[in-house]
Amino acid sequence: MENITLSFKDVSVAYNADKLAVIHISADIQKNSITSIMGPSGCGKSTLLRAVNRMHELYPNIQITGSIELNGRDILSMNPIEVRRLAGMVFQCPNPFPTMSIYDNVLSGYALNGIKIQRSERDQIVETCLHNVGLWDEVKDNLNKRGSFLSGGQQQRLCIARALALRPDILLMDEPTSALDPIATSRIEDLLVELKKEVTIVIVTHNMGQAARISDYSMFMYLGELIEYDKTEKMFTNPSDKRTEAYLVGKFG
Amino acid sequence: MKSVTNRIFKDRLLKTGIIVLSGLSCVPLLLILGEMLLKGWKQLSWSFLTQSTPTSLEAMLAVNSGERIPGGIANGIVGTLIMVLIATAIAVPIGLLCGIYLSEHRKTRFATTVRFLTELLQGTPSIIIGIIAYLWMVVPMKTHSALAGAIALSIMMLPLIVRSTEETLYLLPASLKEAALALGSSYRSMVIKVLLPALGASMIQWDPTRPSSAVSLLIWQFYNDPNLNSMIWSASLFLLLFVLLLNITAKQISKKWRI
Numbered sequence: 001m002e003n004i005t006l007s008f009k010d011v012s013v014a015y016n017a018d019k020l021a022v023i024h025i026s027a028d029i030q031k032n033s034i035t036s037i038m039g040p041s042g043c044g045k046s047t048l049l050r051a052v053n054r055m056h057e058l059y060p061n062i063q064i065t066g067s068i069e070l071n072g073r074d075i076l077s078m079n080p081i082e083v084r085r086l087a088g089m090v091f092q093c094p095n096p097f098p099t100m101s102i103y104d105n106v107l108s109g110y111a112l113n114g115i116k117i118q119r120s121e122r123d124q125i126v127e128t129c130l131h132n133v134g135l136w137d138e139v140k141d142n143l144n145k146r147g148s149f150l151s152g153g154q155q156q157r158l159c160i161a162r163a164l165a166l167r168p169d170i171l172l173m174d175e176p177t178s179a180l181d182p183i184a185t186s187r188i189e190d191l192l193v194e195l196k197k198e199v200t201i202v203i204v205t206h207n208m209g210q211a212a213r214i215s216d217y218s219m220f221m222y223l224g225e226l227i228e229y230d231k232t233e234k235m236f237t238n239p240s241d242k243r244t245e246a247y248l249v250g251k252f253g
Numbered sequence: 254m255k256s257v258t259n260r261i262f263k264d265r266l267l268k269t270g271i272i273v274l275s276g277l278s279c280v281p282l283l284l285i286l287g288e289m290l291l292k293g294w295k296q297l298s299w300s301f302l303t304q305s306t307p308t309s310l311e312a313m314l315a316v317n318s319g320e321r322i323p324g325g326i327a328n329g330i331v332g333t334l335i336m337v338l339i340a341t342a343i344a345v346p347i348g349l350l351c352g353i354y355l356s357e358h359r360k361t362r363f364a365t366t367v368r369f370l371t372e373l374l375q376g377t378p379s380i381i382i383g384i385i386a387y388l389w390m391v392v393p394m395k396t397h398s399a400l401a402g403a404i405a406l407s408i409m410m411l412p413l414i415v416r417s418t419e420e421t422l423y424l425l426p427a428s429l430k431e432a433a434l435a436l437g438s439s440y441r442s443m444v445i446k447v448l449l450p451a452l453g454a455s456m457i458q459w460d461p462t463r464p465s466s467a468v469s470l471l472i473w474q475f476y477n478d479p480n481l482n483s484m485i486w487s488a489s490l491f492l493l494l495f496v497l498l499l500n501i502t503a504k505q506i507s508k509k510w511r512i
């Protein structure tokens with residue numbers, strides 16, 4: 001059990017009563033691994049991911065059944081604020097806070113949670129996190145500039161730094177590179193491989209090459225169901241379900 | 254090829270038309286400005302801004318001896334400042350909270366009602382709001398006061414603030430909100446630390462022309478006193494320059510802070 005960071009137990013999510021967007025999914029996510037979630041558009045990948053940090057609660061009418069455990073604790077028994085701090089999220093579009101400087105963006109998690117930290121510690125966190133995402137050398141002279149002046153790839157790395165600053169146990173990424181060019185994408189891929197020593201990563205991706213390159217485990221979802229979940233190598237070389245195979249050879253999606 | 258030259262010709266024609274017409278729309282402004290400059294220039298000086306309005310007699314004596322009318326509109330400027338400060342202090346907090354509420358609960362019946370009422374208030378001519386403030390404040394208190402003016406002004410500002418808060422917040426990308434909440438932020442600090450700064454940055458170009466009323470009042474007073482007539486122009490000129498300055502400053506700030 002110690003090696004499992006996240007565990008879905010018969011999770012279903014419905015946006016409206018008559019149709020489930022995620023259907024009875026059970027799966028355990030291994031600690032310090034990268035797990036990719038693949039599947040055609042609309043199959044429920046984002047919906048599943050957003051259930052983990054309880055984003056669905058922000059909107060009325062969304063129904064969730066089953067349970068999700070983070071480090072062995074039921075997330076519903078925890079305070080949503082605590083859950084969201086333990087499960088960092090990176091969105092598809094880079095969204096640094098436009099009115100904050102780069103420095104303040106990295107520390108925004110602390111500011112928003114009202115956590116007071118010493119000046120020296122703040123500098124330390126900013127430098128470490130920006131180093132971790134490979135942004136330090138690019139921005140160290142412009143820390144007081146606003147984050148929205150950075151390029152798309154830099155902004156996305158800033159968002160990753162922002163999520164990492166709170167030292168989450170798990171990083172949830174929803175197509176984090178789909179708005180980026182190949183060079184920025186490959187930098188982020190390298191970064192993720194580097195980061196998994198410290199944090200468990202779940203990444204939704206449409207890019208099969210990406211899943212194959214960086215992930216240790218892969219999930220394939222179809223119409224809300226989890227069709228296959230296995231070691232990435234196994235899934236890409238010898239998928240056990242026909243639908244997975246069809247997806248991987250580009251028959252749909 | 255013929256059709257291409259034809260299209261280029263039409264394009265040119267349209268462009269020329271647009272330029273001529275937009276030039277025409279500037280003509281009244283330029284005329285007014287010219288008139289004000291010609292007639293008001295003489296009076297405009299530092300003391301015009303720092304001294305208060307002369308009495309009718311002082312003005313008459315000066316005019317008769319061909320001198321510049323002494324005094325200025327300092328009382329009007331100070332009055333305006335006080336009024337705007339009080340009005341802002343009343344209208345901004347209420348308007349902001351109301352706007353935040355409306356943008357977060359767009360569809361509830363209460364929100365729809367409130368929104369409808371603010372629209373109604375926005376459409377109310379300012380003269381009516383002025384009369385109401387007069388009836389409710391000036392008549393019972395038996396004196397004109399900056400407070401009464403400020404309250405009238407804040408009632409006029411309120412719908413503007415509510416509407417622009419709601420619209421701006423609604424237009425802010427939902428991802429901004431989600432990003433903050435996904436970091437474990439409480440709703441309250443998300444509003445205070447993320448939404449409001451973003452709102453401020455995009456709302457600074459808010460219309461600054463209304464709060465010039467105390468000076469406008471002076472202009473009215475100048476108009477009613479034949480001896481003070483020539484101060485109308487300088488006061489108007491001041492008002493125009495002031496509004497211009499406000500507008501330019503607001504544009505600069507919002508350019509710097511735009512999201």
Ligand SMILES: Nc1ncnc2c1ncn2[C@@H]1O[C@H](COP(=O)(O)OP(=O)(O)OP(=O)(O)O)[C@@H](O)[C@H]1O
Nearest residue numbers: 015016021039040041042043044045046047048206
């Ligand atoms: N806010 C919503 N309200 C109602 N239905 C929704 C909402 N968001 C998603 N859905 C539905 O839920 C299903 C799953 O959507 P989801 O966004 O999880 O798909 P996805 O796998 O992330 O797709 P994509 O690859 O295009 O991002 C879809 O059928 C979608 O239409």
Ligand SMILES: [Mg+2]
Nearest residue numbers: 045046047174
């Ligand atoms: Mg999605």
